[in-house]
Amino acid sequence: MQVFRLQWPELDAHVHVKAAEENPQVFDWFCTNLPTRSLQTHTVVAGYCLTSMSVPVRNPFPWTLDSLYQEDLVVLRPGRALLNMTIGNVVNLGFKWAEMTENMSYAVWSEVVPDDLPVLRKVGAAVWANMMSAEKRLIHVEFVAA
Known part of the structure; x- marks a missing residue:
């Protein structure tokens, strides 16, 4: 089984x-773009989803989003990843870590391995707390080969 590592240096996770x-095929394509990194953000009103906006990629996204299987955020299992926009050589990604309330569908392409779901929830809670705090700190997310 091919995997990559999602890491947050500032959170040591x-x-x-x-x-x-x-x-x-989207997972395979994304792996050709490793390593890459971006700022880790979080959805604000739709529920609990780590988001990474404008993740740099070397290889342009070769599909249209409407040609890919999509899943509703409400029924999406925690740990599953979505891809919701591509512009040139950047993509926007999300990793659901708890309940979501927005009935929107996005392309599903990967998922956190089951043994690592507790870590994803811990990171999600830390990023959410950071988003809601008065003093925000930068949290980076790195996508690297495992």
Whole structure:
């Protein structure tokens, strides 16, 4: 099983990510773009989802989002990853870590391995607390080969 590592240096945490059954070609494509990194952010009103906006990629995204399998955020299992926008050589990604309330569908392409879900929840809670705090600090997320 091919995996990559999602890591947060400022939080001293990491998880392993594997391909989802749906859209495995997107996982394979993303792995050709490793390593890459961006700021870790969080959805604000739709529920609990770590988001990474404008993640740099070397290889442009070769599909249209409407050609990929999509899943509703409300029923998406925690740990599953979504891809919701591509612009040139950047992509926007999300990793659901708890309940979400927005009935929107996005392309699913990977998921955190089950043993690492407690770490994902811990990171999600820390990033959420950071987003809600008066003194925000920068938290980076790195996507690297495992």
